[in-house]
Amino acid sequence: MPDFHFELVSPERLVFAGAVESVVVPGTEGQFTVLKDHAPLMTTLKPGVIDIAESKALLHRFFVRGGFAEVSPAGLTILAEQAIPLESLDAARIDADIKDAEEDIADASVDETRRLAAEKRDQLLELKAALKI
Template identity: 45%
Template sequence: MSGTFAFELVTPERVLVSGAMEAVLVPGTEGDFMVMAGHAPVVSTLRPGILEATAPGGKAQRLFVRSGLAEATAESMTVLAEHAVLLDGLAGDDLAKLVSDSERLVADAADETERAYAQNALARLRAALPSAR
């Protein structure tokens, strides 16, 4: 199924991303999943991880999301994120704070399942950082 769909990623502060996308890779609590135009309706909670939104022409935006909710239909997708940060173009201090906050999520995990999600998200964040390339 080719084509685009309307995408919005919203935080409590503002609309962070809005536009037509070809695909969005989502870190769902039950596993990562890809949404494309024509996707069956789905609602999922988010776990900490990297969300990647690919616009027409292949330009991708990578964001670290802490938690939230994603809803997709055949024509659109909305992500309501508790906290989200665009990874591309972050300064060194911002990256250090993001990693520090993620390390705190690991330390403050209520149980082993939550700790495993947080550790996985931290590993993905570290791998996605520009300095890791």
């Protein structure tokens, strides 16, 4: 199968770059698959999992928390708010972090602290929902 260029970029770094066969993207209007010569497209992303197939045997999976995807003749570029390799995630750790964030919300005496803790909890809940754990 022909390859195309793909880049996954987070605010911290270039997460992935290379020639791939396909990428499954969690668009806000629904999940879609990009293959070589896909029609040009720009869309926003919802929290979810990106599946990157370099070949039939080599698959990379990342959780992304929102962002943008652009398909052009040059390939696919995803600018993600956050990108985490799935193999680095642990369900028990996510649950513990959610519990900690909920405790931080309950303990917060300042609105800004409460808002930040709620934002963190919501991000963790999005991650958990996207991973279906």
